[in-house]
Amino acid sequence: MDVSSFYGRSEELTQIESWIIEDDCRLVTVLGMAGVGKTTLATKLATSIQDRFEYVIWRSLEYTTPGNHLLSELVSFLSNRQQSKPDINLLIHYLRTSRCLLILDNLETALNANLMGKYRSGYQIYGDLIQAIAKTKHKSCMILTSREKPTLVATFEGTGLSVRSLHLQGSQEIALHLLESKQLLGSDEQKQQLCDRYSNNPLQINMIANAIIELFDGKIGKFLELNTLLLSNISQLLKQQLHHLSELEWHIMYSIAINQEVTSVDTLAKSICPTVPQWQLLNAIERLIWRSLIEKQAKGYIQKPIVMEYVLERLKQQIL
Numbered sequence: 001m002d003v004s005s006f007y008g009r010s011e012e013l014t015q016i017e018s019w020i021i022e023d024d025c026r027l028v029t030v031l032g033m034a035g036v037g038k039t040t041l042a043t044k045l046a047t048s049i050q051d052r053f054e055y056v057i058w059r060s061l062e063y064t065t066p067g068n069h070l071l072s073e074l075v076s077f078l079s080n081r082q083q084s085k086p087d088i089n090l091l092i093h094y095l096r097t098s099r100c101l102l103i104l105d106n107l108e109t110a111l112n113a114n115l116m117g118k119y120r121s122g123y124q125i126y127g128d129l130i131q132a133i134a135k136t137k138h139k140s141c142m143i144l145t146s147r148e149k150p151t152l153v154a155t156f157e158g159t160g161l162s163v164r165s166l167h168l169q170g171s172q173e174i175a176l177h178l179l180e181s182k183q184l185l186g187s188d189e190q191k192q193q194l195c196d197r198y199s200n201n202p203l204q205i206n207m208i209a210n211a212i213i214e215l216f217d218g219k220i221g222k223f224l225e226l227n228t229l230l231l232s233n234i235s236q237l238l239k240q241q242l243h244h245l246s247e248l249e250w251h252i253m254y255s256i257a258i259n260q261e262v263t264s265v266d267t268l269a270k271s272i273c274p275t276v277p278q279w280q281l282l283n284a285i286e287r288l289i290w291r292s293l294i295e296k297q298a299k300g301y302i303q304k305p306i307v308m309e310y311v312l313e314r315l316k317q318q319i320l
Contacts, residue, residue, distance in 0.1 A: 001043045009041055012166060016045055018029060019164050020141050021052060027134045027154050028105075029144040032168035033292045033304075034237055035203025038145040039105050041168065045143070046103055053101040053140075062106040068125055074102070075079070086125075088132045095133070095140035102133075107146035118151070127152060134163050147241060149290040156284040159171045167292065170200030178202060179220075182209040186220030194220055197229055199304040229309045238310045242293065248276060248284045256303050257311040264300035 021168065030038045043058075050056045055078060064070055068086030076084040095099070098177040110123040119127045124205035127150065133142045134156045144153070156163040175195040182318045184191070200206040208223075211231050216222040245253065251272050256263045265285070272281055285301065294301045304313065 001039055003040060003044045003047060006040065006044045007177050008039070008171050009044070010107070012041060012168065013045055013048065015145075016041075017049055018164060020049065023164075024139075024162065025164050026138065027130065027142050027144070027153070027156070027164075028134075029146065029149065029157075029163075029165045030168055031146055031149055031165055031290075031292060034147055034202065034241055035201050036168050036170060037174070037202050037291075038168055040202075042105065042143055042145050043239065046101060051100065054098045055100040056103075057100065058103045058105065060105040061108045064110075071125060071129065088128060091129070092132055092138060094138050095138040098140070098153055099139040101143070102140065103143045103145075105113045105137040105145045107144045108148045109148075110148065111148055131156075138186060147291065154290070170195075170198070171202065172200045174202050175200040175205045178205050179209060181212065184209055184212060184220050185218045190224060191218040193224060197305050199306065201306075204234055204237070205307065207231070207237075229306050230313060234306065235310065241291065242307075242310070243261065245288075245293075246284065248272070248280060249288055252281070252284055252288060253293065253303070253307075253311045254315055256301055257308045257315070260308065262297050262300040267300070271296065 016028055016030070019028055030042055032038050046056060046058065057074065057077065059070060071086040071088065071091060072084050073089065075094065077093050078091070078098060078100065083090060095167075104126070110119055110126045112118045112120045120121070130144070130150065131152050132141070134152065135138075144150075144285065153163065153165060157165050172195060175198070176191060179191050180192065186194070194208070195205060198208060210231075212218060212220060212223045252268060255268055255271050260266065265282075268285070269278060269281060285294070289296060289301075293307060294303055
């Protein structure tokens with residue numbers, strides 16, 4: 001990705017760079033909703049610290065075939081074409097002898113959408129590779145970007161450990177900059193309101209800004225008067241991320257959306273637990289957090305405004 005016009009995210013860049021350079025982290029995962037800027041951040045980071053590594057390897061799993069092809073490619077590259085056997089132990093050997101930065105982008109495309117944190121058929125090799133890099137001592141680092149947290153990452157991560165995760169949120173700085181670059185018409189208050197409605201998600205802000213230009217001659221106030229968030233492109237974006245939720249996960253999403261405020265575990269348990277064991281409820285809540293669809297706050301769980309509106313609209317359609 002071209003990051004020549006990269007803007008903001010200095011705090012996040014400093015944090016991850018510190019983990020890798022100062023704390024010698026072996027595995028760093030950047031998590032967040034679609035469009036929040038995971039790939040852009042990872043690209044900028046790799047560009048900034050590439051001089052600290054002998055090799056830098058980037059692969060988007062969105063365009064990678066299943067099986068051992070990637071592993072063979074990595075071994076071949078790091079051995080200067082002397083080896084090509086898809087052997088994880090052999091790869092670890094080269095990660096010990098050379099300092100390598102390996103970035104796997106769009107990890108969620110290798111995950112099974114119906115089995116949280118598990119891999120699709122033929123893609124388990126990526127799970128084995130991640131586990132080996134997380135558990136084995138070496139001097140290299142892998143960066144993952146994903147909409148979902150793999151189970152292995154949750155198992156090995158922690159403060160003071162060599163596996164860390166960053167949950168990337170929207171950036172007000174980037175969102176306002178995007179609106180300024182589009183030259184939309186509106187007061188500072190209207191621009192702030194628009195950014196807040198979309199939780200400062202850069203991709204969503206860019207989509208809605210283009211729609212406001214086409215439909216409302218760039219006038220933010222005219223769009224805000226409609227009091228709606230779900231234009232077609234954004235609805236499709238959310239549908240991709242929520243499409244494979246289980247029935248229990250949908251029940252939780254509906255309950256939080258109907259409350260329209262922070263919802264406690266006790267509240268969810270009263271409406272859901274009579275039909276399912278509490279441990280299943282807690283597991284489902286954890287999975288939704290891993291998918292960045294709900295957020296943990298001091299008194300319970302909340303959804304982003306755009307997610308809440310999508311969930312409520314889906315519930316209305318089901319009722320109708």
